[in-house]
Amino acid sequence: MKERIGVYICHCGGNISDYVDVEKVRQAVEHETGVAMARTTVFACSDANQNDMVEDIRTHNLDGVIVASCSPKLHLTTFRNVTERGELNKYTYVHTNIREQASWAHSDDKEGATDKAIRLVKAAIAKSRYAEPLHPNLFEAEKTIAVIGAGIAGMKAAASLADKQTEVLLIEKEHRVGGHTATWGPLAMSEESGSALTERIYNDLLRRENVTIMNGTEVISSKGSIGNFTLKVRKRPLKEGDPVETAEFTVGSVVVATGFDSYQPKEGEFGFAQSDNVITLPDFRHLIDHAEGKELIYNGKKIRNIAYIYCVGSRQTNGENSYCSRFCCTSAIHASILAKKRFGKINNYHLNRGIRTYGKQELLYAESLALGDLYLQWAEETPPAVVTEGKKTTITLRDILSANRDLELEADLVVLVTGMVPRADNKVGTLFKLPKGRDRFFNEVHMKLRPVETVIDGVTIAGSCQGPKNISESVNSALSAATKSYSLISKGTLETEPIVAEVNSDLCSWCGKCAEACPFDAILQQEVGGKMVAVVNNSVCKGCGMCAPVCPPDAINLINYSSEEIMSMIDALA
Amino acid sequence: MNEEKKIIHYDALVVGGGIAGGEAALNLANSGYRVLLVEKERSLGGKMILLSKVFPTLDCSACITTPKVSEIARHKNITIFTESEVTTIDKRSENDFVAQITKKPRYVHVEDCTACQLCEQACPVSVRDEYQQGLIGRKAAFIPFSIANPKAAAIDIENCTLCGACEKVCPTHCIDFTMQPEQFELHARTVVMATGFNLFDPLEIPRYGYGQHKNVITSMQMEREIAPTRPFNTILRPGDGKVPDKIAYVLCAGSRDASVGNPICSQICCMYSIKQAQLLMGALPMADVTIYYINIRSFGKGFEEFYQQAKGMGVSFVKGKIGTIKEKENGNLILRYEDISEGVVKEAEHDMVVLSVGVKSNPDAGKIFPQGALKLDPHRFVAQTDLMGSPAKTSIDGVFVAGTASAPMDIPDSILSAGSASSEAISYIKQHQEA
Ligand SMILES: Cc1cc2nc3c(=O)[nH]c(=O)nc-3n(C[C@H](O)[C@H](O)[C@H](O)COP(=O)(O)OP(=O)(O)OC[C@H]3O[C@@H](n4cnc5c(N)ncnc54)[C@H](O)[C@@H]3O)c2cc1C
Ligand code: SF4
Numbered sequence A: 001m002k003e004r005i006g007v008y009i010c011h012c013g014g015n016i017s018d019y020v021d022v023e024k025v026r027q028a029v030e031h032e033t034g035v036a037m038a039r040t041t042v043f044a045c046s047d048a049n050q051n052d053m054v055e056d057i058r059t060h061n062l063d064g065v066i067v068a069s070c071s072p073k074l075h076l077t078t079f080r081n082v083t084e085r086g087e088l089n090k091y092t093y094v095h096t097n098i099r100e101q102a103s104w105a106h107s108d109d110k111e112g113a114t115d116k117a118i119r120l121v122k123a124a125i126a127k128s129r130y131a132e133p134l135h136p137n138l139f140e141a142e143k144t145i146a147v148i149g150a151g152i153a154g155m156k157a158a159a160s161l162a163d164k165q166t167e168v169l170l171i172e173k174e175h176r177v178g179g180h181t182a183t184w185g186p187l188a189m190s191e192e193s194g195s196a197l198t199e200r201i202y203n204d205l206l207r208r209e210n211v212t213i214m215n216g217t218e219v220i221s222s223k224g225s226i227g228n229f230t231l232k233v234r235k236r237p238l239k240e241g242d243p244v245e246t247a248e249f250t251v252g253s254v255v256v257a258t259g260f261d262s263y264q265p266k267e268g269e270f271g272f273a274q275s276d277n278v279i280t281l282p283d284f285r286h287l288i289d290h291a292e293g294k295e296l297i298y299n300g301k302k303i304r305n306i307a308y309i310y311c312v313g314s315r316q317t318n319g320e321n322s323y324c325s326r327f328c329c330t331s332a333i334h335a336s337i338l339a340k341k342r343f344g345k346i347n348n349y350h351l352n353r354g355i356r357t358y359g360k361q362e363l364l365y366a367e368s369l370a371l372g373d374l375y376l377q378w379a380e381e382t383p384p385a386v387v388t389e390g391k392k393t394t395i396t397l398r399d400i401l402s403a404n405r406d407l408e409l410e411a412d413l414v415v416l417v418t419g420m421v422p423r424a425d426n427k428v429g430t431l432f433k434l435p436k437g438r439d440r441f442f443n444e445v446h447m448k449l450r451p452v453e454t455v456i457d458g459v460t461i462a463g464s465c466q467g468p469k470n471i472s473e474s475v476n477s478a479l480s481a482a483t484k485s486y487s488l489i490s491k492g493t494l495e496t497e498p499i500v501a502e503v504n505s506d507l508c509s510w511c512g513k514c515a516e517a518c519p520f521d522a523i524l525q526q527e528v529g530g531k532m533v534a535v536v537n538n539s540v541c542k543g544c545g546m547c548a549p550v551c552p553p554d555a556i557n558l559i560n561y562s563s564e565e566i567m568s569m570i571d572a573l574a
Numbered sequence B: 001m002n003e004e005k006k007i008i009h010y011d012a013l014v015v016g017g018g019i020a021g022g023e024a025a026l027n028l029a030n031s032g033y034r035v036l037l038v039e040k041e042r043s044l045g046g047k048m049i050l051l052s053k054v055f056p057t058l059d060c061s062a063c064i065t066t067p068k069v070s071e072i073a074r075h076k077n078i079t080i081f082t083e084s085e086v087t088t089i090d091k092r093s094e095n096d097f098v099a100q101i102t103k104k105p106r107y108v109h110v111e112d113c114t115a116c117q118l119c120e121q122a123c124p125v126s127v128r129d130e131y132q133q134g135l136i137g138r139k140a141a142f143i144p145f146s147i148a149n150p151k152a153a154a155i156d157i158e159n160c161t162l163c164g165a166c167e168k169v170c171p172t173h174c175i176d177f178t179m180q181p182e183q184f185e186l187h188a189r190t191v192v193m194a195t196g197f198n199l200f201d202p203l204e205i206p207r208y209g210y211g212q213h214k215n216v217i218t219s220m221q222m223e224r225e226i227a228p229t230r231p232f233n234t235i236l237r238p239g240d241g242k243v244p245d246k247i248a249y250v251l252c253a254g255s256r257d258a259s260v261g262n263p264i265c266s267q268i269c270c271m272y273s274i275k276q277a278q279l280l281m282g283a284l285p286m287a288d289v290t291i292y293y294i295n296i297r298s299f300g301k302g303f304e305e306f307y308q309q310a311k312g313m314g315v316s317f318v319k320g321k322i323g324t325i326k327e328k329e330n331g332n333l334i335l336r337y338e339d340i341s342e343g344v345v346k347e348a349e350h351d352m353v354v355l356s357v358g359v360k361s362n363p364d365a366g367k368i369f370p371q372g373a374l375k376l377d378p379h380r381f382v383a384q385t386d387l388m389g390s391p392a393k394t395s396i397d398g399v400f401v402a403g404t405a406s407a408p409m410d411i412p413d414s415i416l417s418a419g420s421a422s423s424e425a426i427s428y429i430k431q432h433q434e435a
């Protein structure tokens, strides 16, 4: 039982103290049983306060520490580490959230917020008194890393890992590598073509002995967790009749770089699939990349007037894809400049929703304006109408830039500037249980603090599978993911949280309910002492507690959440 | 001047201790390399540590920066020099980058200072507080800001009158006017340049009236007014302390404007303005906020949704370029602009105007290397010589660039760029390891 607990109540700048009277909280808890000292602090997480805490642990001989501050998602680890620096067992640290749960939730009721904060801190004190020291599970990590997807991001991640003397498996489901980039001609903001760039990087990979490139290969199952993922892969037959080969590999970490799909317009969306004159941006790129001669010919017709309709499949305020696809304004303008420069006599009309050539890409927009391209802007409520009669395609729109005038223009070719959507094939996401964001792309743990990590330990995300990105942004993200995966396992030994479920095998008689409830497949059926029981795989269990309440004989306990701890917390809250 | 030059060895030199430099240093250190992180200011954290909340998640910036900074400061593989200048870096071989570093005296022994602030109270000299963007004053003996790292007093020797008042009250006797600049010669195997960006100086556009009209402020000043460590307890206009109720934002101030020599888009100002507008709507529920823009560039993950959310909260968006800003006798401001959707020139009155100043390059990066060795782009950012294949590479093999030193970018992109630079730096060290 802890007798000398130190309690810190954080102002969080004003995030907490604007609504919660932190001094009142301090006074309310300082004489609670077991509390040796209680303090308020402006920023508990600041270096200065962390140092003070370590000092306090020593001088006040504390045996337990509580910080009442923000969400444990943000700072549980921070303060556990402080506790450890003060030479206490870090798992005895108790965190309580009075920012999201008291201050922000009750910003309309300061007294109520303060009262709730007091109860939360008292509950934390009750828990802290019973907190037992725990020790992390240590195990050896496999040092090979798998990269799934060999587009530009996957190839760069593999190269970067190989540079760090790591064995790499680069797994690509297509029979060729390079993803979308390999199919592009000249790239915006670069002198190189997409195909030359991918070839350069591919050749660089071929020179490395520690990269195994497996194309035409799909991952069909994954077992285990950080340090020891067992991946089963299947080689797709090149032609019918070839044997289907499967193989198994063990890797320590996985970089997912499965990329994106191009948005496919629906039939009738801006005249798509109703007229041959309406094509998508990728189609247009292929057309100009492969066109020969001095004229741009499409379907046997000379092309003079091209209308580009922007944001197709993106920025749908009330639709499926509410996000901006980020790359497409620049990409469309770049393609339009290419067309104009190569084929002459081309008139470009850009029917946009506000051009987003951010950063240095702005210079492309300026160049296009200088070339005499016309920009018209429409609002989401009044989209342009595309009508084809015979060979003639006419577009009508209300142009914001000319005081909302209704305009009509004729185009030989209509290019739908289609955005990025998440891969329809989500096998990899399902295998690793990767969570998705509102935009349905894979989600990172924290956009700023942990942008390439996922909640699945050991699985990082690179490139556009996390959200729309251009090539150079994808490469930055790929190298970040590679570094993260590398640093996770390069030390060889890994620690996992000791806060896991524990099965009392005397009580268990294997009904399988817990295994069904577990979202992480951490529960296995095993024979122990002559009968079948449930066994928890400690390195997979996340301590979420889903299993405990469904167990009919109450055989499952969650370490660190003993009945004593929970009951005394409930008493304190009441 | 202390004549003795100390010779030191590290695996990597990181120049600049903003979020990009800090992240790069951490990645290197976590992979087992010893890093020297050199920052010219008195605290780590760059611009980010001074921000209010960050788009599009509205996380409190201090709450995510301070622990990161604390992790950097405590890392056993990282040594930090603040108030230090890298004067030159010379590449002697693939493995040997030699940097000359001057560590300026702080006149306070940081290890002994308890940040009790007694010196601050004793000091008779008041000057503008640069960390609060000049909104309030500070003393010549002062703690830079409450979440600065290191958190210790410093003496601003340029403004100090050497009266000795601080020295007398300091309980730990850590103030020491005899401190001298220290010289170091560093040998490192790789270099990461993370020297960040400068804000556009709005005095370059006189028609906006910054510096003349009292209630025209910059976005960085507004950032301070709404930060948790804000200078005042509320939001107020500097002219007369009135709480504003009709606030205007002027986007692209000094960006996308060839007439001030900056034709590129700054990439962050649309979003931080939308963020500030949302925070203002929360803090001053009765206030009107209008954003005057050319295009809204909400292109990142969750950004477009954040923009739509601002519209839903009642922030007005007016597509129009501001011609001039005039001041009325009561301190209010008259904005003359072309309303693009109506095609007419209009005037609007606001009681406070925020200039969403853009991102300019920091010329320091180019100056550190011998004449022209580190190539800059036309905007004087560090040139990325393989933008598509290896965005962190520069014209010098073994020198990598992280964050806004190479181009305007927001925090998530700065962090990814730092990840990329540190990855390349680790690969470079591994490849040039002496057998
Ligand atoms: C008003 C405003 C609001 C913003 N809001 C947001 C937001 O909400 N969300 C978001 O994502 N982004 C926001 N940003 C952008 C964000 O500030 C930048 O993306 C980020 O700070 C870039 O980090 P950096 O490390 O590259 O540069 P900096 O923060 O500029 O850091 C560079 C560091 O290097 C140091 N340095 C410079 N030269 C030298 C030298 N020669 N020697 C040693 N050290 C040197 C500097 O002192 C500084 O500490 C905002 C920016 C502004 C101006
Ligand atoms: S980048 Fe441009 S075209 Fe693409 S979705 Fe965004 S605004 Fe629309």
Ligand code: SF4
Binding pocket: A358, A359, B251, B252, B253, B255, B256, B264, B265, B266, B267, B268, B269, B270, B271, B294, B295, B296, B297, B356, B358
């Ligand atoms: S981000 Fe927005 S405000 Fe900033 S320069 Fe670009 S368009 Fe202008």
